[in-house]
Amino acid sequence: MSxxxxxxxxxxxxxRAAVRGSVDDSSRRRAEYSTDASNYRxxxxxxVFPLDTDDVLAALEVSRTLGVPxxxxxxxxxxxxxxxxxxxxxxxxxxxxxxxxxxxxxxxxVVEPGTIMATLQKAAAPHGLRFxxxxxxxxxxxxxxxxxxxxxxxxxxAYGRTADNVLALDVVDGTGRRFTAGAGSLDAxxxxxxLVSANLDVxxxxxxxxTRQVSGYSLEHLLPENGRDLAKAxxxxxxxxxxxxxxxxxxxxxxxxxxxVVLGYxxxxxxxxxxxxxxxHAPLAIEGMDSRLVDVVRRxxxxxxxxxxxxxxxxxxxxxxxxxxxxxxxRAQALAADAxxxxxxxxxxxxxxxxxxxxxxxxxxxxxxxxGNEQAWPGFEDSAVPPERLGAYLRELxxxxxxxxxxxxxxxxxxxxxxxxxxxxxxxxSGDPLREFMTDAAGLVAxxxxxxxxEHGDGRARSELLPVMYSxxxxxxxxxxxxxxxxDGLLNPGVLVDPGPLDADxxxxxxxxxxxxxxxxxxxxxxxxxxxxxxxxxxxxxRADNTAxxxxxxxxxxxTRDEKDSTRGRARVLQEMVNGGFVTGGFASPEVHDVLDLxxxxxxxxxxxxxxxxxxxxxxxxxxxxxxxxxRPVSHYALGWLPRWARAITAVPGGGPLVNAVLxxxxxxxxxxxxGGMDPRRGVPAFARRPFRAWARAAGLVDSRPLASDAASxxxxxxxATVSPARDGGSGADAVRGEKFVVLWADSFSDSLxxxxxxxxxxxxxxxxxxVVVPDGEACxxxxxxxxxxxxxxxxxxxxxxxxxxxxxxNGVPIxxxxxxxxAVLRSDLLELFPDDPRAKAVAxxxxxxxELLTAPAPLGPGDAWQAPDLAGVTAVVQxxxxxxxxxxxxxxxxxxxxxxxxxxxxxxxxxxxxNWGMEKGHYETSVAVAERSLLPALRELPSRPGxxxxxxxxxxxxxxxxxxxxxxxxxxxxxxxxxxxxxxxx
Numbered sequence: 001m002s003x004x005x006x007x008x009x010x011x012x013x014x015x016r017a018a019v020r021g022s023v024d025d026s027s028r029r030r031a032e033y034s035t036d037a038s039n040y041r042x043x044x045x046x047x048v049f050p051l052d053t054d055d056v057l058a059a060l061e062v063s064r065t066l067g068v069p070x071x072x073x074x075x076x077x078x079x080x081x082x083x084x085x086x087x088x089x090x091x092x093x094x095x096x097x098x099x100x101x102x103x104x105x106x107x108x109x110v111v112e113p114g115t116i117m118a119t120l121q122k123a124a125a126p127h128g129l130r131f132x133x134x135x136x137x138x139x140x141x142x143x144x145x146x147x148x149x150x151x152x153x154x155x156x157x158a159y160g161r162t163a164d165n166v167l168a169l170d171v172v173d174g175t176g177r178r179f180t181a182g183a184g185s186l187d188a189x190x191x192x193x194x195l196v197s198a199n200l201d202v203x204x205x206x207x208x209x210x211t212r213q214v215s216g217y218s219l220e221h222l223l224p225e226n227g228r229d230l231a232k233a234x235x236x237x238x239x240x241x242x243x244x245x246x247x248x249x250x251x252x253x254x255x256x257x258x259x260x261v262v263l264g265y266x267x268x269x270x271x272x273x274x275x276x277x278x279x280x281h282a283p284l285a286i287e288g289m290d291s292r293l294v295d296v297v298r299r300x301x302x303x304x305x306x307x308x309x310x311x312x313x314x315x316x317x318x319x320x321x322x323x324x325x326x327x328x329x330x331r332a333q334a335l336a337a338d339a340x341x342x343x344x345x346x347x348x349x350x351x352x353x354x355x356x357x358x359x360x361x362x363x364x365x366x367x368x369x370x371x372g373n374e375q376a377w378p379g380f381e382d383s384a385v386p387p388e389r390l391g392a393y394l395r396e397l398x399x400x401x402x403x404x405x406x407x408x409x410x411x412x413x414x415x416x417x418x419x420x421x422x423x424x425x426x427x428x429x430s431g432d433p434l435r436e437f438m439t440d441a442a443g444l445v446a447x448x449x450x451x452x453x454x455e456h457g458d459g460r461a462r463s464e465l466l467p468v469m470y471s472x473x474x475x476x477x478x479x480x481x482x483x484x485x486x487x488d489g490l491l492n493p494g495v496l497v498d499p500g501p502l503d504a505d506x507x508x509x510x511x512x513x514x515x516x517x518x519x520x521x522x523x524x525x526x527x528x529x530x531x532x533x534x535x536x537x538x539x540x541x542x543r544a545d546n547t548a549x550x551x552x553x554x555x556x557x558x559x560t561r562d563e564k565d566s567t568r569g570r571a572r573v574l575q576e577m578v579n580g581g582f583v584t585g586g587f588a589s590p591e592v593h594d595v596l597d598l599x600x601x602x603x604x605x606x607x608x609x610x611x612x613x614x615x616x617x618x619x620x621x622x623x624x625x626x627x628x629x630x631x632r633p634v635s636h637y638a639l640g641w642l643p644r645w646a647r648a649i650t651a652v653p654g655g656g657p658l659v660n661a662v663l664x665x666x667x668x669x670x671x672x673x674x675x676g677g678m679d680p681r682r683g684v685p686a687f688a689r690r691p692f693r694a695w696a697r698a699a700g701l702v703d704s705r706p707l708a709s710d711a712a713s714x715x716x717x718x719x720x721a722t723v724s725p726a727r728d729g730g731s732g733a734d735a736v737r738g739e740k741f742v743v744l745w746a747d748s749f750s751d752s753l754x755x756x757x758x759x760x761x762x763x764x765x766x767x768x769x770x771x772v773v774v775p776d777g778e779a780c781x782x783x784x785x786x787x788x789x790x791x792x793x794x795x796x797x798x799x800x801x802x803x804x805x806x807x808x809x810x811n812g813v814p815i816x817x818x819x820x821x822x823x824a825v826l827r828s829d830l831l832e833l834f835p836d837d838p839r840a841k842a843v844a845x846x847x848x849x850x851x852e853l854l855t856a857p858a859p860l861g862p863g864d865a866w867q868a869p870d871l872a873g874v875t876a877v878v879q880x881x882x883x884x885x886x887x888x889x890x891x892x893x894x895x896x897x898x899x900x901x902x903x904x905x906x907x908x909x910x911x912x913x914x915x916n917w918g919m920e921k922g923h924y925e926t927s928v929a930v931a932e933r934s935l936l937p938a939l940r941e942l943p944s945r946p947g948x949x950x951x952x953x954x955x956x957x958x959x960x961x962x963x964x965x966x967x968x969x970x971x972x973x974x975x976x977x978x979x980x981x982x983x984x985x986x987x
Contacts, residue, residue, distance in 0.1 A: 018058040020051050024046065026591075027582050033073070033563070036083045051095045074141065075145060078148075080458060086493070098111070107253075109248070112144075113247070116139070116140060139541075139546060143249070150162050166250070169181045212384035214453050218235065241486050241491060255319075274339055278415070281320065296369070325348060368539070368611050377422055386417055386450070392448070393444070409421070417454070427508040445469070458499075466496075552908070553567065565599075596619045604910070619789070650751075683964070685753055699762075740862075750957075769862050779801040783822050784915065802837065802843065821957075826847040849893070868896060878897070912930030
């Protein structure tokens, strides 16, 4: 047992003497690992990143010698508090993460515990194999964690749980014994054979009653008729009896031609009633969802994200396999005939089937919010009942939720009777509502012969409730099993055996409100920064490499693979800051600024994170509150005020060329960059010889006469002229009736640094039939003030912008933005800084990208009368700006380019510069590493591709700057590409 005088310093010193990997007891690191994907917070003493198995063994020896608890952790996606602990947390995911061998003939693989499931799937796929169970977190979940929780996923109905696919485990138990667990290996643990023999009756009657009964220890695998399989019994023990060093796993063939059958029913319980008949057809998966989930997907992802479903308000998505497509289709038709509904859709492999599955995948992520967009919490995350009881269970569950006044989006693996459900239980003040609901819900599950956990384990959320499910003899049996393997209770204490109260160690009740203080409104979070940062429930999608599927989150984590650089890691430290526990310095805390340092403010999390975390906004708010009315880092003045400097330089005749010439001298450029808090290895963008607005004025596009407006509100009234330049002699309103006016907004970058983009946009818009107006007056969006947290300065610039653009917007004249990051400000940050201003709402609604306008239906778009320039023969690497991807979406640009005939490769992920971030000192190496993930490899391949014209297409000024800086490639914006090909269109 632990020595009373033992200090954390002693523990850390012992670990550093024994382990070659990193041993980190900093407050920042402990904050990052204080919780997982659950409701719970347990601060560890120290976090260890073992380099290999020897390091793991050494850390375990220190744990036993000093009597310090130890918790094994993979990706930290456990939703029940399974992977947090008060002592040593051992993170396997950083280094102990290899596929050691793969035998395609035997269909087996040997893996280390930190191996991400996606890594194994990638290694097995060339052999036509895969690991069968596929939880929704498979892109970041580790196989050690899946073994710890007995993970399943939708296709477990065909392939079984993780336990059914484990052949052998290399394990060290709590006594220090290392053994290989497998079939017939009970002798590895003295006393285990006798324990089984003394409890054969309860093992046969209370455990293993249906496939998703994974709560407690699955000791039914130790029965003689089940092969006395210790490996399978250790699956699902949540690290409480042994630490995994390696696993031998069974692989299964990839389904040759799966067909998706979508079945519609009046409601979800009725859909569940049909499941038993469908199981007779041996499907690969049966997933359930209802109309409320589909509505949320439509609301968040857009109407186009949901293809046409069969009639109904509840659906089953059933996958059927076969050796050939004809065989699979025949089986699908036979299944549909037994489905008890005429609302049937059959989808062979292809885009339609993928789109249908995407509804389910998107819904799984969005289930973390209620239909009313409130925070929904885990706890009752994955209950399961025998499939024949599922319909009745769902009906009673709806009544239970109603009685407790809670809401959530239920969906799940209906083929196994497993229901996923997160609920808006009010945890802000105490855990009492959670305890009350969970106690009643446990009774409901038990009444239907079910399991509190169907695939995620019990952890801190449900272990206390196991006596509701099991007899006292089974609970005693679990304790005896734990005592044989971990007699001192050092392995993951407080879980399964001798559990803590389910309402202890809750994270949310300890977080005090942090209300607005002149910065962002956080309107979607009731004006409370605390509520905003607690959006992160830890599902860990920010740790997944989703770039192959077009994802952008999280570029810095993908470059460093350090938890502190993940969106989740940052959110955890911010949560500790508002909790005020051991991150005590408030907004100025070194821990906070450390985790935010490598945040690129790319906003990818705002669209890719299922919980809608917007770390860019949180970072701006932190910088705002830290430095408000204080001296700032020099880069905040040099880069945060860049539009001011650029405007001053280009306003002087010849100023741009003069400054460019001076800064072209290498030594001087390095001095200037270093003095401005920037990396001297960077280049300096060239300033314009002639700003765009000066060119537009000479071209007659600018008119100095302002719109008449309501003096009280500052908003143009309904009767005001729509535009001021009524060159035909009539009013602006009369002009609009005869012509399609559009406002071309000259942001600071397009005006002073890239005026050619604006000139090209004028040519394209006029070709499309628009009459272009460039408003007089400065209209800076304050982007660089926002990213450096100078929100008061940003608000001043946006107030001026609203004065210039607001009258156009409120009168329905579309505004076209050229620089994606600036356009995104008008579509997002503007509303956070002016939440109650009708001009802001009008500008946000009326601002479009060039592609959005050109592809929009008439009357907003040009209609069928306009044909895009012919881009056949153009081969383009397309780098979407992160803010373009995250706020506006890039689909309109893709549609326009493909329709015009361009051959495009859309780069996935950030370019790595991210505006001022990549210029700042200390960020260069990470910036290059981010660029090496997608942009730079694509640019290296570009010249060798067939085609008559090769280009880098990037609307973002920073993206073009990065390509020029690191690859010497000059990119073009969409407007420039289209303008260059206008002559090719037959008129």
